[in-house]
Amino acid sequence: MRIGLVVDSACDLPLQYLEQHEVSVLPITVRIGEAVLADHRDEQATLEFLHAHVAERGHEAQTMPYTVQQIQDLFLQRLVIDYDYVFCMTITKTRSPIFDNAQQASFAILNDYKPVRAAAGNATPFALRVVDTQNLFAAQGVTAVEAIRLRAAGEGAPKIRARLEHLALHTQGYMVPPDLYYLRNRARAKGDRSVGFLSAALGSALDIKPILHANRGETGPAAKIKGFEPAVQKLFEHVSQRVERGELLTPTMCLSYGGELEGLRALPGYERLRDACASNNVELFESVMSLTGMVNVGKGAVVVGFAAEGQKFTA
Template identity: 75%
Template sequence: MRIGIVVDSACDLPIDYLQKHNVTILPITVRIGEAVLADQRNEEATLEFLKAHVAEHGHEAETMPYTVQQIQDLFLQRLVIDYDYVFCMTIARTRSPIFDNATQASFAILNDYKPVRSAAGITTPFALRVLDTQSLFSGQAITAVESIRLREAGESPPKMRARLEQVAQNTRAYMVPRDLYYIRARARKKGDRSVSLFSAALGSALDIKPVLHCHRGETSPVAKIKGFDPAVERLFKFTARRVRNGELMTPTVALCYGGELNEMRALPGYRELVDSCRTHQVELFESVMSLTGMVNVGKGALAVGFASEAGGFDD
């Protein structure tokens, strides 16, 4: 059976990895003033756009995910011919309408695919599953990588579906932002009043950085640490311990950074995490944060994703 994999462009994985494994991307378009870029996970284009627009005006951006009709067209024009079963994995539905758009599109796709496949000489049925990863940033990468691993191992769609849903339930994404004022401005633009001016001003004045944790679609702070570098170091060391203790559900850790990757690699704790992953045969992915991610959390933020039943954020 030909199994296809679809992710949206907020899934933080390197574009060469996605292309190598024939993963289809649902682009998210970002508009800042008159500047428009469809995020196709092109790191060079993202960094150029970042330098030109995001640093000063990113909090004013509008993000436009694929519509129901665009998703329907993509499937009926190509994917229902190329594949027999497709897994479409989206950013958390609590953060974006992509899951709902894809779910709505799936009804029309499953109703209209037969003439398209028949015209291509294919008589077998087509099926698809829309999966809410319940995560964002590097967290989305974990289910995508696991779906590729399962497909390459020859697993059936029912077994893949059960496993991917289990992984999504246990995926954890952690993020350290650089600029709380930016996050507050962005939150207000989207109508989210959860980051108060007082909290942003106090945190910035004292250089306090929160460590944010996204799990099962909900995001909350799990620590507040003085200084960006110390906060990142603690997050890297925490992740390295999870790796060394054998607490990961899948052999995968994903990192993304809102800027040049060489900046991330120079941060304290990075080398310890790299060495721990190498020693324990855990695959480590590194990518520039998606443009969608950067306009929401600001330049220079760092995120880590992995799957584990163990919760908490310990020393």
């Protein structure tokens, strides 16, 4: 059985890795004023757009995910021919309509694929599964990497499906945003009141940075630390300890950063995390944060994703 994999461009994994393993990307288009860029995980294009537009006006951005029709067209024009079963893994449905769009498109795809496959000389059935990763950005990458590993190991679709859906429940995403005012203004632009003015003002005045946690579609503060770099260091230390204790459910650690990766690698605690992963046979993936991620959480944000049971953060 030929198994295909699809992610959206908010999934923070290196483009070279996705291309190497033939993972298709549903691009998300970002518009800031008259400037428009469709995010295809091209890090150089993302950084150029970041420096030109995001830093000053990113909170005003509009993000436009693939529509139901665009997803349907992608499948019927290519994926139903190239594969027999496709897993489409999306950003959490609590933060984006991509899952719902893909789910709605799947009904039409399953109704219309037969003549397309027949014309390509294939009369066997086609199936697809839309998987809500229940997380964001680097944490989405954990599910995608596991899907790639399982497919390479020759596992069948039922086992892959069960594993991915189980893993989504236990994927832990953490983020340290550098600018609470930006986060608040972006949230307000989207009609999200989760970051209040008082919290933003207090946090900025005292230089308090939250360590945000995402799991099962819910996000909230796990800790509050004075200073951005101390907050990142505390996060990296926490994650390093979980790696060193052998608590990860998969040998995967995903990091993404809202800027050049040299900035990520210079942060305190990074070397310990890198070394902990290397010593415990955990593969470390680093990528520039998606353009969608940066316009939503701000330049310079740090995101970490891994799979482990339990959510306790020790500050």
